Amino acid sequence: MLVQSGLSPMEVLQTATRNPARFLGELPTDGTVEEGKTANLVLLTANPLEDIRNTQKIDSVVLKGKLLMRGDLDDVLADVATQAAASNAGRPGS
Secondary structure, three states, rough: OOOOOOOOOOHHHHOOOHHHHHHHOOOOOOOOOOOOOOOOOOEEOOOOOOHHHHOOEEEEEEEOOEEHHHHHHHHHHHHHHHHHHHOOOOOOOO
């Protein structure tokens, strides 16, 4: 929606990464990919600068220096879905 509103794909990516880190005062350690910064990355299978929807094509994630491959991410998502379903069981309207 941000691209449809007129932002470039680069501006959208910066809005999700660098700009929040700057606002929170965390830019020295987070928000961009640079030597000495926290290794939190999303690795994609296609270039988001060509099409911002490519941000959904996640291959793997590096979280605090630990590599999580696609299978690991799918396992986490399945666990979250199972826990959400269990916590909603028995609630009115579920």
